[in-house]
Amino acid sequence: xxxxLEVSPAAVYGEGLAAGSLRYQRCGSCGRAVFYPxxxxxxxxxxxxxxxxxxxxxxVYSTTTIRSRSGDYNVAxxxxxxxxxxxxTVRDDIAGDPRIGDRVVAVVPPGTTAxxxxxxxxxxx
Amino acid sequence: xxxxxxGVISIVGxxxxxxxxxxxxxxxxxxxxxxxxxxxxDAGIGIHxxxxxxxxxxxxxxxxxxxxxxxxIRPRYxxxxxxxxxxxxxxxxxxxxxxxAGLCTTALIAYGSTQLSDGGxxxxxxxxxxxxxxxxxxxxxxxxxxxxxxxxxxxxxxxEQLASVAVAAREWARLTPGAFSTEPLxxxxxxxxxxxxxxxxVADCCLVTDGGGAIIVTTTERARDLRQPLIPVLGxxxxxxxxxxxxxxxxxxxxxxxxxxxAFAMAGLDVADVDVVELYDAFTxxxxxFLEDLGFCAKGEGGAFVSEGRIxxxxxxxxxxxxxxxxxxxxxxxxxxxxxxxxRQLRGGTGARQVAGAxxxxxxxxxxxxxxxxxxxLGSAGTL
Ligand SMILES: [Zn+2]
Numbered sequence: 001x002x003x004x005l006e007v008s009p010a011a012v013y014g015e016g017l018a019a020g021s022l023r024y025q026r027c028g029s030c031g032r033a034v035f036y037p038x039x040x041x042x043x044x045x046x047x048x049x050x051x052x053x054x055x056x057x058x059x060v061y062s063t064t065t066i067r068s069r070s071g072d073y074n075v076a077x078x079x080x081x082x083x084x085x086x087x088x089t090v091r092d093d094i095a096g097d098p099r100i101g102d103r104v105v106a107v108v109p110p111g112t113t114a115x116x117x118x119x120x121x122x123x124x125x
Numbered sequence: 126x127x128x129x130x131x132g133v134i135s136i137v138g139x140x141x142x143x144x145x146x147x148x149x150x151x152x153x154x155x156x157x158x159x160x161x162x163x164x165x166x167d168a169g170i171g172i173h174x175x176x177x178x179x180x181x182x183x184x185x186x187x188x189x190x191x192x193x194x195x196x197x198i199r200p201r202y203x204x205x206x207x208x209x210x211x212x213x214x215x216x217x218x219x220x221x222x223x224x225x226a227g228l229c230t231t232a233l234i235a236y237g238s239t240q241l242s243d244g245g246x247x248x249x250x251x252x253x254x255x256x257x258x259x260x261x262x263x264x265x266x267x268x269x270x271x272x273x274x275x276x277x278x279x280x281x282x283x284x285e286q287l288a289s290v291a292v293a294a295r296e297w298a299r300l301t302p303g304a305f306s307t308e309p310l311x312x313x314x315x316x317x318x319x320x321x322x323x324x325x326x327v328a329d330c331c332l333v334t335d336g337g338g339a340i341i342v343t344t345t346e347r348a349r350d351l352r353q354p355l356i357p358v359l360g361x362x363x364x365x366x367x368x369x370x371x372x373x374x375x376x377x378x379x380x381x382x383x384x385x386x387x388a389f390a391m392a393g394l395d396v397a398d399v400d401v402v403e404l405y406d407a408f409t410x411x412x413x414x415f416l417e418d419l420g421f422c423a424k425g426e427g428g429a430f431v432s433e434g435r436i437x438x439x440x441x442x443x444x445x446x447x448x449x450x451x452x453x454x455x456x457x458x459x460x461x462x463x464x465x466x467x468x469r470q471l472r473g474g475t476g477a478r479q480v481a482g483a484x485x486x487x488x489x490x491x492x493x494x495x496x497x498x499x500x501x502x503l504g505s506a507g508t509l
Binding site: 010035036037061062063064065066067073075077085086087088089097100101113114115117 | 254255256257259260261262263267270271272274275278319320321322323324370371372376
């Protein structure tokens with residue numbers, strides 16, 4: 001039986017960021033990681049998803065620099081080490097654009113929102 | 126034994142509305158309606174003979190309701206399935222099912238958009254994925270840029286190779302009356318164009334124009350009595366694996382892999398049978414991706430395949446023979462125009478851009494961010 005929800009997946013994710021942690025879901029049936037947050041597992045159809053806290057370490061899967069009148073900025077797809085992929089931005093003091101394969105870590109101070117979440121490179125490319 | 130859906134319906138009418146920049150005040154519905162009436166004229170039937178309506182637009186959430194009312198059609202079969210630019214080839218598949226089941230006999234598939242007159246902004250009734258929109262990707266170009274960057278990383282595809290797609294499209298457009306962009310274009314020009322979202326420049330991106338298109342299909346049995354050369358629908362397939370780019374399993378393999386296999390299986394054909402190809406070239410990267418996934422070349426070899434004029438006029442595989450979304454027209458959801466150009470090539474008589482002796486055309490329509498794929502194989506009467 002699939003019970004009623006007291007709180008939405010989006011709210012749990014947002015509360016995690018506000019508290020300084022990057023949360024994702026893992027399926028209790030097939031064991032695979034799930035992102036973006038939802039009510040059921042897209043891999044196996046189970047409704048048994050449990051929240052976990054990500055170490056925030058990952059690898060750039062693809063990346064683009066968006067040229068904008070108000071300044072260039074990065075958008076990247078990051079493959080997290082726990083086995084899920086998310087879109088975010090890579091922003092740091094290292095010279096040059098992020099590249100596919102760069103190792104990155106999430107920057108999640110308390111008070112983070114989806115809009116302020118970013119990643120930074122952990123080694124020189 | 127051939128597939129029971131193979132060739133049971135045929136395209137009997139195909140037309141475009143006014144294209145490019147249309148008269149002030151025209152609406153998307155006006156353009157869809159105008160294209161529909163021209164398609165009925167082309168078929169030599171009255172629009173009220175249509176009893177099945179298939180319509181998707183960006184402007185109207187209930188597109189089928191809008192267009193049927195506008196044209197005074199009271200359909201007994203109505204399908205407003207919206208797969209973005211793949212909608213209309215998907216509609217073709219659904220029309221086969223509906224007509225085979227006897228749920229309608231004569232189906233209109235139509236589209237219209239005033240995207241250029243509206244200021245170029247992509248109108249969409251589609252809610253954003255909040256886990257992506259927070260990072261301000263420029264929709265949809267940044268999503269295709271991510272795919273292009275990954276293809277370059279995995280296979281060594283170059284910006285020059287992608288640019289050759291835009292150059293080939295322009296060469297075709299220069300042979301096509303009414304094409305939107307016809308100034309000469311070189312690879313150097315593309316590389317020097319303004320970067321929008323690396324590695325894609327503005328010249329790697331489709332046009333923004335106004336326009337509508339429509340086709341009319343009916344049973345092949347009835348089509349034989351109508352005025353146009355028979356264009357049987359030999360095979361259609363559709364597939365989608367994701368909506369948001371972050372959910373695409375691999376950025377270098379699209380669901381055209383599945384839609385293509387399904388269409389070829391229904392048609393009982395192989396890539397070697399295809400004479401002319403119309404692919405949805407929203408961005409230059411689409412063309413190598415689809416040629417790979419459809420089996421025209423091996424995965425990863427698309428960049429080399431599209432180079433050196435192979436897909437340009439005079440090349441061995443004619444692709445996007447009107448100049449495509451890159452140079453001919455691109456009013457938001459281009460898929461219907463692929464069908465119209467394929468029909469024109471198969472009927473013959475398109476002038477300087479005519480592919481001599483074209484008997485089989487492949488159409489690959491793409492929706493959203495490489496999300497929905499629909500493949501159609503159309504033939505001449507001799508292919509039945
Ligand atoms: Zn699961």
